[in-house]
Amino acid sequence: MAGNVVGEYLRARREQVRPEDVGITVNSHRRVAGLRRDELAMLAGISTEYYTRLEQGRDRNPSAQVLDAVARVLGLDREATAYLHGLAAHRSRRGTPSDDPVRPSITRLIGTWDLTPAYVQGRYLDVLAANPIAAALSPVYTPGTNLLRAVLLEPAAQRFFTGWEARVSGLVASLRAGSTPDDPHLAELVEELSAESELFRDLWPRHDVRPQPGGGTHHLCHPDVGELELKYDKFAVSGADDQLLVVYQAEPGTPSEKALRTLLSGPGGTPAPPGRT
DSSP: OOTTHHHHHHHHHHTTSOGGGGTOOOOTTOOOSSOOHHHHHHHHTSOHHHHHHHHTTOOOOOOHHHHHHHHHHHTOOHHHHHHHHHHHTTOOOOOOSSOOOOOHHHHHHHHTOSSSOEEEEOTTSBEEEEOHHHHHHOGGGSTTOBHHHHHHHOHHHHHHBSSHHHHHHHHHHHHHHTSOTTOHHHHHHHHHHHHHOHHHHHHGGGOOOOOOOSEEEEEEEETTTEEEEEEEEEEEOTTSSSOEEEEEEOOTTSHHHHHHHHHHHOTTOOOOOTTOO
């Protein structure tokens, strides 16, 4: 996957820019998807020859000013622009199939949270550790599970996440944001998912880059307790390599909190009494 990574990224993003959105008038005979190279070069204030060399991988050291100008025309946000700079600088974080282990203190901590589903994920979206209530919420939160693989390929996981395709799109974009193209484990994962999922084959070539949000709301559908609305927050684990602690919470007194208490009680049990956290 190393190849001409800058050119692949620029070409994919260029093809997604509508000419009319950047002030270019088009006619019905236009056959090019997105912007042409000469159009992008003109808008970025560089020569077509130079931009062509850049996209073809024949210029390996573009200046920061050129990259910023191209990013502006492509409509890249701050994270995507930083990703482009990283590709051009050949920054690499070669990972291995096994991320750094989760510190025992983190595992013990989340294990004390009875009504607060929590898990730790690694750079490839693998679940590295989880507490019992997270595993009761869904099997996708079982350590050893890859979240993206699960939501793409497992029907039960697809039913669990409301707005499934948007969830997949976000995970794909965050996977690219958190890895580098010359990462051999990323290459293996991409090859596997491309072979198994048509949706992934459509999304990955778009080169969307979107780090995971630090918090928000997920709407979930559990087969036993029904719909849940859970707030989530994500925290970087200090001293670990690309680990995130993901914590779910239900608003007190809501049906979602009652559903979590029911899950805590186990199959066939009665909801756990209020007061347990």
